[in-house]
Amino acid sequence: MESLGIHQFGAFLLACVALSLTPGLDTFYILTRSGREGRTVGVAAVLGVNAGCIVHTLAATLGISAILMTSALAFSVLKYAGAAYLVWIGVRMLLSRSEGPREAVTRGSGFSAAFRQGMLTNVLNPKVALFFLAFLPQFVSPHAAHPQLGLLVLGVAFIGVGMTWSMVLAMLGGHMHRWMHGRPKASRWMDRVCGGVLLGFGVKLATQRI
Template sequence: MNTLGILHFDAFLLACIALNLTPGLDTFYILTRSGREGRGVGMAAALGINAGCIVHTLAAVLGISAILMTSALAFSVLKYLGAAYLVWIGLRMLVARSGARQPTVTRGMGLAAAFRQGMLTNVLNPKVALFFLAFLPQFVSMQAAHPQLGLLVLGLSFIGTGTMWSMVLALLGGHIHRLLTTRPRFGQWMDRVCGTVLLGFGVKLALQGRH
């Protein structure tokens, strides 16, 4: 760890666990996908979200995320793309017919779609990029021989804890899914609530600033 410049790795892992357990868009999205479409789809969405975290980690290591901190235009473009994507997903949930939401629709291609959507909801959120840029360097000494590798190790460690918690959420959503298959009317109401919440996340993202 010395050549990588990693500081207080145990405290970092505790912080990762606390952050992962804090409910947010990722938590809600995984529970929504697995609750409505099954455990497998929820796991695909979870893997997509954590793949997005890999993108943010590499961006932080390479210094690309710093552009979002210094360029208001770059931040705004990514922010509005992410907000529009969340609003689009929310609207689809609100207007889709009940028959289009049956679990059989998500087989095969649905797993890829869940992965892709999960990844995009994460990658297109500039707040996540700035979080990685601000959080990881706190636990790395920039005077070390290979601080960039230290940032990469920390980022992958964060993703590791996040992936484990995401799988737990997907399994929990799978239990909800089994309940919804016996109560389709409840599932329709869940779609409306989830679609509304995703719309809210999109509006909130659109209104957020860099700080």
């Protein structure tokens, strides 16, 4: 790792574990999707969220994320777009009249929708972009021959740790899905609670400052 300019890699991995275990929007989204539609859709949500992390890693490596830190307009545009998207998802869940989980949805359009939503909620969150830009460089020497390569390696390591924990969450959500099968009232209440929380995340994102 030293040849890539990476230092304190062990501490970096420990920080990745701690950050992954801390509940947040991604954690809640994965549990929601897998709990409502099953483990398969939960895995799609995991892949979507981590696809968003890949985008942020590449952006941090190329320096694109720095634009968000220096441009209030760029930050605001991305922030409000992400907040609006979260509010839209939350309202849809609150208004949902689903009678319970359906396997056809899990195996069909639910997979692609979960992937797409997971990726967009991650990519459209400027806080995540700034996190990658601020966190990864702390473990790469600015004097390295190719610091961008070091940032890329750290980003992949962060994604690997996060994906491992996310898969555990998808499995837990799958167990919730099986328990709720045949319990339409429980499913409707889950829609309302999850919709309200996602709506709250959207409002919180919209009111946060850089």
